[in-house]
Amino acid sequence: MARITSIGNQASASLAARLGMKDWQVDRARRDLTGWNETSLGMAVGRRAGGCRGQGRVA
Incomplete structure:
Protein backbone atom coordinates (compact mmCIF):
# COMPACT_ATOMS: atom_id res chain seq x y z
CA MET A 1 0.00 0.00 0.00
CA ALA A 2 2.82 2.38 0.80
CA ARG A 3 4.41 1.74 -2.59
CA ILE A 4 1.15 2.52 -4.36
CA THR A 5 0.46 5.72 -2.44
CA SER A 6 3.99 7.03 -3.00
CA ILE A 7 3.90 6.58 -6.79
CA GLY A 8 0.74 8.53 -7.49
CA ASN A 9 -1.94 8.32 -10.15
CA GLN A 10 -0.86 5.97 -12.92
CA ALA A 11 -3.06 3.57 -14.80
CA SER A 12 -3.58 0.35 -12.84
CA ALA A 13 -2.02 -1.81 -15.56
CA SER A 14 1.20 0.21 -15.82
CA LEU A 15 1.52 0.56 -12.05
CA ALA A 16 0.92 -3.16 -11.57
CA ALA A 17 3.59 -4.01 -14.14
CA ARG A 18 6.04 -1.60 -12.51
CA LEU A 19 5.47 -3.10 -9.04
CA GLY A 20 5.21 -6.74 -10.12
CA MET A 21 1.57 -6.96 -9.08
CA LYS A 22 -1.75 -7.81 -10.73
CA ASP A 23 -4.15 -5.06 -11.84
CA TRP A 24 -6.76 -6.12 -9.29
CA GLN A 25 -4.22 -5.87 -6.46
CA VAL A 26 -3.50 -2.24 -7.35
CA ASP A 27 -7.23 -1.47 -7.57
CA ARG A 28 -7.85 -3.14 -4.19
CA ALA A 29 -5.00 -1.27 -2.53
Missing part, protein backbone atom coordinates in the same frame (compact mmCIF):
# COMPACT_ATOMS: atom_id res chain seq x y z
CA ARG A 30 -6.31 2.02 -3.92
CA ARG A 31 -9.76 1.29 -2.48
CA ASP A 32 -8.22 0.36 0.87
CA LEU A 33 -6.20 3.59 0.89
CA THR A 34 -9.30 5.79 0.76
CA GLY A 35 -9.06 8.21 3.68
CA TRP A 36 -5.33 7.67 4.25
CA ASN A 37 -2.49 10.03 3.37
CA GLU A 38 1.27 9.46 3.40
CA THR A 39 1.63 10.81 6.93
CA SER A 40 -1.13 8.74 8.52
CA LEU A 41 -0.07 5.59 6.67
CA GLY A 42 3.54 6.11 7.78
CA MET A 43 2.44 6.57 11.38
CA ALA A 44 0.34 3.39 11.27
CA VAL A 45 3.19 1.34 9.81
CA GLY A 46 5.62 2.80 12.35
CA ARG A 47 3.34 2.01 15.26
CA ARG A 48 2.78 -1.53 14.03
CA ALA A 49 6.50 -2.09 13.54
CA GLY A 50 7.21 -0.73 17.02
CA GLY A 51 4.59 -3.03 18.51
CA CYS A 52 6.29 -6.13 17.08
CA ARG A 53 9.61 -5.68 18.84
CA GLY A 54 10.46 -8.42 21.25
CA GLN A 55 7.70 -10.77 20.20
CA GLY A 56 8.80 -14.33 19.78
CA ARG A 57 11.64 -14.05 22.28
CA VAL A 58 11.84 -16.47 25.13
CA ALA A 59 12.75 -14.82 28.43
Whole structure:
Protein backbone atom coordinates (compact mmCIF):
# COMPACT_ATOMS: atom_id res chain seq x y z
CA MET A 1 0.00 0.00 0.00
CA ALA A 2 2.82 2.38 0.80
CA ARG A 3 4.41 1.74 -2.59
CA ILE A 4 1.15 2.52 -4.36
CA THR A 5 0.46 5.72 -2.44
CA SER A 6 3.99 7.03 -3.00
CA ILE A 7 3.90 6.58 -6.79
CA GLY A 8 0.74 8.53 -7.49
CA ASN A 9 -1.94 8.32 -10.15
CA GLN A 10 -0.86 5.97 -12.92
CA ALA A 11 -3.06 3.57 -14.80
CA SER A 12 -3.58 0.35 -12.84
CA ALA A 13 -2.02 -1.81 -15.56
CA SER A 14 1.20 0.21 -15.82
CA LEU A 15 1.52 0.56 -12.05
CA ALA A 16 0.92 -3.16 -11.57
CA ALA A 17 3.59 -4.01 -14.14
CA ARG A 18 6.04 -1.60 -12.51
CA LEU A 19 5.47 -3.10 -9.04
CA GLY A 20 5.21 -6.74 -10.12
CA MET A 21 1.57 -6.96 -9.08
CA LYS A 22 -1.75 -7.81 -10.73
CA ASP A 23 -4.15 -5.06 -11.84
CA TRP A 24 -6.76 -6.12 -9.29
CA GLN A 25 -4.22 -5.87 -6.46
CA VAL A 26 -3.50 -2.24 -7.35
CA ASP A 27 -7.23 -1.47 -7.57
CA ARG A 28 -7.85 -3.14 -4.19
CA ALA A 29 -5.00 -1.27 -2.53
CA ARG A 30 -6.31 2.02 -3.92
CA ARG A 31 -9.76 1.29 -2.48
CA ASP A 32 -8.22 0.36 0.87
CA LEU A 33 -6.20 3.59 0.89
CA THR A 34 -9.30 5.79 0.76
CA GLY A 35 -9.06 8.21 3.68
CA TRP A 36 -5.33 7.67 4.25
CA ASN A 37 -2.49 10.03 3.37
CA GLU A 38 1.27 9.46 3.40
CA THR A 39 1.63 10.81 6.93
CA SER A 40 -1.13 8.74 8.52
CA LEU A 41 -0.07 5.59 6.67
CA GLY A 42 3.54 6.11 7.78
CA MET A 43 2.44 6.57 11.38
CA ALA A 44 0.34 3.39 11.27
CA VAL A 45 3.19 1.34 9.81
CA GLY A 46 5.62 2.80 12.35
CA ARG A 47 3.34 2.01 15.26
CA ARG A 48 2.78 -1.53 14.03
CA ALA A 49 6.50 -2.09 13.54
CA GLY A 50 7.21 -0.73 17.02
CA GLY A 51 4.59 -3.03 18.51
CA CYS A 52 6.29 -6.13 17.08
CA ARG A 53 9.61 -5.68 18.84
CA GLY A 54 10.46 -8.42 21.25
CA GLN A 55 7.70 -10.77 20.20
CA GLY A 56 8.80 -14.33 19.78
CA ARG A 57 11.64 -14.05 22.28
CA VAL A 58 11.84 -16.47 25.13
CA ALA A 59 12.75 -14.82 28.43
